[in-house]
Amino acid sequence: MAKNELSTTRKLSRRQFMQLSGGAAAYAALLACQPSSPVSGSPTPGGATSAPTAKVGGQAIISLGEPDTLGPTSRALVGAYIFSFIANGLVRLKYPDMTVVPDLADSFSPSSDGKTYTFNLHKGVKWHNGQVFSADDVKFTFEFMAHPNNPAPLSIDLANIVGAKDFKEKKATEITGVKASADKIEISLIAPSPNFLTSLAVTKILPKAVLANVSPADIAKDPFARKPIYTGPFKVDEWKSGESVTYSAFTDHFRGRPNLDKIVQRIFPDPSTALAELRSGGIQQAFVTADQFADFQSNPQYQTQQLAGTTGWFLSWDMTNKTFPFGEKPFRQAVSMAIDRKTLVATVFKGLADENYSLASPLSWVYNANAPKNPFDQAKAKQLLDDLGWKVGSGGIREKGGVRLEYATMVTTTTRDWFLAIQPMLQAVGIGTTKVDVVDFPTWISRLNVGKYESTVNGWGNFAIDPRSDLAAHFRSPRTSGDATGYKNDQVDALFAQAATAVSQEEQKRIYDQIQMLAEGDAVYAYLIRPKVLEVNVKALSLPQAKIQAEIYDGMPQWGLS
Amino acid sequence: MIPLVIGVSALSYAVIIFAPGDPATLLVDREQMTAETYTAMRIELGLDDPAPVRYVKTMRSLFTGELRSFRTKQRVVDTIAERAPATLTLGVLAIIFGLVFGTLIGVAQATRPYSRLDDLGTILSLTGFSIPHFWFALMLIMLFGVRLHWLPPSGIRPIGSSDWNPIAMAPYLVMPTIVLGTGLLAYVARFVRSSMLEALGQDYIRTARAKGLRERIVVLRHALRNSLLPVITIVGFILPLLIGGAVIVENVFALPGMGRLAVDAVFARDYPVILTVTIFSAIAVIIGNLISDILYAVADPRIRYG
Numbered sequence: 001m002a003k004n005e006l007s008t009t010r011k012l013s014r015r016q017f018m019q020l021s022g023g024a025a026a027y028a029a030l031l032a033c034q035p036s037s038p039v040s041g042s043p044t045p046g047g048a049t050s051a052p053t054a055k056v057g058g059q060a061i062i063s064l065g066e067p068d069t070l071g072p073t074s075r076a077l078v079g080a081y082i083f084s085f086i087a088n089g090l091v092r093l094k095y096p097d098m099t100v101v102p103d104l105a106d107s108f109s110p111s112s113d114g115k116t117y118t119f120n121l122h123k124g125v126k127w128h129n130g131q132v133f134s135a136d137d138v139k140f141t142f143e144f145m146a147h148p149n150n151p152a153p154l155s156i157d158l159a160n161i162v163g164a165k166d167f168k169e170k171k172a173t174e175i176t177g178v179k180a181s182a183d184k185i186e187i188s189l190i191a192p193s194p195n196f197l198t199s200l201a202v203t204k205i206l207p208k209a210v211l212a213n214v215s216p217a218d219i220a221k222d223p224f225a226r227k228p229i230y231t232g233p234f235k236v237d238e239w240k241s242g243e244s245v246t247y248s249a250f251t252d253h254f255r256g257r258p259n260l261d262k263i264v265q266r267i268f269p270d271p272s273t274a275l276a277e278l279r280s281g282g283i284q285q286a287f288v289t290a291d292q293f294a295d296f297q298s299n300p301q302y303q304t305q306q307l308a309g310t311t312g313w314f315l316s317w318d319m320t321n322k323t324f325p326f327g328e329k330p331f332r333q334a335v336s337m338a339i340d341r342k343t344l345v346a347t348v349f350k351g352l353a354d355e356n357y358s359l360a361s362p363l364s365w366v367y368n369a370n371a372p373k374n375p376f377d378q379a380k381a382k383q384l385l386d387d388l389g390w391k392v393g394s395g396g397i398r399e400k401g402g403v404r405l406e407y408a409t410m411v412t413t414t415t416r417d418w419f420l421a422i423q424p425m426l427q428a429v430g431i432g433t434t435k436v437d438v439v440d441f442p443t444w445i446s447r448l449n450v451g452k453y454e455s456t457v458n459g460w461g462n463f464a465i466d467p468r469s470d471l472a473a474h475f476r477s478p479r480t481s482g483d484a485t486g487y488k489n490d491q492v493d494a495l496f497a498q499a500a501t502a503v504s505q506e507e508q509k510r511i512y513d514q515i516q517m518l519a520e521g522d523a524v525y526a527y528l529i530r531p532k533v534l535e536v537n538v539k540a541l542s543l544p545q546a547k548i549q550a551e552i553y554d555g556m557p558q559w560g561l562s
Numbered sequence: 563m564i565p566l567v568i569g570v571s572a573l574s575y576a577v578i579i580f581a582p583g584d585p586a587t588l589l590v591d592r593e594q595m596t597a598e599t600y601t602a603m604r605i606e607l608g609l610d611d612p613a614p615v616r617y618v619k620t621m622r623s624l625f626t627g628e629l630r631s632f633r634t635k636q637r638v639v640d641t642i643a644e645r646a647p648a649t650l651t652l653g654v655l656a657i658i659f660g661l662v663f664g665t666l667i668g669v670a671q672a673t674r675p676y677s678r679l680d681d682l683g684t685i686l687s688l689t690g691f692s693i694p695h696f697w698f699a700l701m702l703i704m705l706f707g708v709r710l711h712w713l714p715p716s717g718i719r720p721i722g723s724s725d726w727n728p729i730a731m732a733p734y735l736v737m738p739t740i741v742l743g744t745g746l747l748a749y750v751a752r753f754v755r756s757s758m759l760e761a762l763g764q765d766y767i768r769t770a771r772a773k774g775l776r777e778r779i780v781v782l783r784h785a786l787r788n789s790l791l792p793v794i795t796i797v798g799f800i801l802p803l804l805i806g807g808a809v810i811v812e813n814v815f816a817l818p819g820m821g822r823l824a825v826d827a828v829f830a831r832d833y834p835v836i837l838t839v840t841i842f843s844a845i846a847v848i849i850g851n852l853i854s855d856i857l858y859a860v861a862d863p864r865i866r867y868g
Binding site: 061066068069073075151152153220221225226238240241242243244246264266267268269270272273274276277279280282439440441442443445446447449 | 581582583584585587588589602606630633634635636637641644645648700703704707708711714715716717718721722724812813814815816817818819822823825826829830831
């Protein structure tokens, strides 16, 4: 029932979604297009290549998890997927390279000091209810987010807009830094920020006429949360709780109507049911697990795509633990060297995964290919443990000072199966792994937050809007998020501080390369694998070619029946 | 009944809040979690009040209908109202299926005791007892949904329909009803068989046969009527089992029912939803028992409640 804990939609935050959705290059491209030269153009939403044979009309039934809400407070990964085909921002991210491209704004340009952005809005955009979109809606959206009644604190990017803080604290009646004129929006920032445009891409514009009288505190309770009105290529028809969400083509969409007339999203709590429906023709598209994928690959009635793995998995420890040598680098290196990733990929994942050696995704611009790795080397692993004074004792388990090297590993129902394959690898170098704590995801994350564990199988979705935050979340101290490894390296912290003030892209890259040299050199984690994301659809339905999962949903207007 | 509900709610509330896992950590972005956003979320969810205060507040808003899900912010009563019809439909169908076929099998066995047919019935009921719901469900889906294409593998009604049209829904409900009702069927068959055997040995049956009544009449009118009495009591206590089974069946068949709502809520640590579903189930069991008591009195003139 609870397959795929870390990757099921309800558990992933929006932020994590952005990490999952392939990000990195975006940032580089962003910096590249920083000041001057206005960016313009009119890409198809999603920007993916459309299948030439796709005709207009028809419906597709797909499997996708249930959103928490379809209003702006959605924190579920699936919510972000859905927003990509029902809503628009001023700008959007082009997949898979994640560059920022125009959306509701036809073009945008920053001032020479990088503190003021001007957006020229597309003319003739309509809301799903037929009303006309205007610059006032954009200003309204920012004020809705920063509203004093909104229980969420100001995000860093929002707080960077001139006047947002005063508005939040009721010292002003509007955000002075957001100026709306006929077809233009001008946004003034307190300080130049390379993250600003990407943060705009996830800010979906809200209809002022519909929400003007709704308090931001109550938005999730408003009917809008179940049947929202946006400007995207599909509109929400009906959401049947626990059953399905139906979308229909918005024929007045400003970039033209989508191919399909209707999309029905069915909600399957158990992946095996979705699989049965896919086989019986009840649904036309779904994501499947590695053990099922080969069947579909060899079946001429289906089309498959292998997408890049979005989550990297690793073993981590509570380094503040004094009983076991978790705080000692050679121990952590030894564990990493004990892991035969090749076998793991071949057996557990049927070859449908990549070996993992880093926190940053190798596709990301921050990734430093030269950062130290600790690949499989059993003999060296044994040597390192011997040198630390942990000698092989009874039953092949190492001992030191009367303590047996036998500690508990916290796993979820998903990672338990993987850990079964890892156990003999650790056992082979003299680490006792029979103490396994199987917990559910909420328990797992709570215990991780407070450091109430010895060791765990941990996962992190990469592909962030800003891949630098992946590194900061794990290697900078103090950490604000739940990764209680206790890791602290003053040099690394100094570099993070330095990066905050570094302006040029080269400087940024140099600093983050160094951070990885140091932190990965400290072997904070023993990396495992990155499972691929496996897409299956019936032949009659044509989907755009994709590199990452988010692209599949973003390219929904190009889906078509042949 | 009211003290029972209070007892059940207090107990389940305690169980829920003592379960590990903090709802606020699940609702604030893992990566953006700072002391401020976390505290703001805990205040929004009211998690910092002492437990008894939270319990009283929760119960009060439950009875005014204002209790809302942590995750979706929808009124819990609205969500239950959306989800209850599927579970109730399934439950009623499963009970009917179990009673009708269980009785038939039990009667058939009792009239030919220790025959091949009796053995077959015994094997069937033992299998029915022991078969795990999820496995049985998956096997039926594979056979009738995927291989033979006779029945839709999952869902409760055709895509696109929003009403509760019994004819359109019938094919969707066949497999879930069989899976959920099989346990009850096995129970009923065992009960009917043994009480029938007992009844068939009674003096009044010999009298009936001596009068020259046809065997059919003897079995159906004289023996069956008396041996059905204990069956009524089973329905009362099988209700909790049905609710437990519904959790599995609704998940495998992707039915939009309360069992699934409960599972989702548990994984999201959505306290208000868990509590409300638990209370509703408790009330259902209490009412079920009450009905079976009343039916018992109706069916058996010898029983009168003072």
